[in-house]
Amino acid sequence: MEDSDRDALEEAKNAHRDRYSEVQMLAPEGVLMRASVVNQALNRVYGQVKRLERGAPGSGETMETAAQAQYEVWGMLRTMRTAMRQDLGVPSEE
Secondary structure, three states: OOHHHHHHHHHHHHHHHHHHHHHHHHOOHHHHHHHHHHHHHHHHHHHHHHHHHHOOOOOOOOHHHHHHHHHHHHHHHHHHHHHHHHHHOOOOOO
């Protein structure tokens, strides 16, 4: 991993941490439940990437499994976005 990639990852992690802290204070329970699922998944992916970077992956952890885990977060984000839109009274995108 290049230094610029490490820096970008750390910046993204820190920005997410800050936004998630704000959400915990403001979001209704339905949105917060989904945000928690996303937060936990992102933390797992981050941990996996950092272990791979150090050359000390957990059992079964590879770049491919990290990429797959990252991809799976998109579905969780869509679910969270739907909950947020419902809370705001915005019509469904479907």
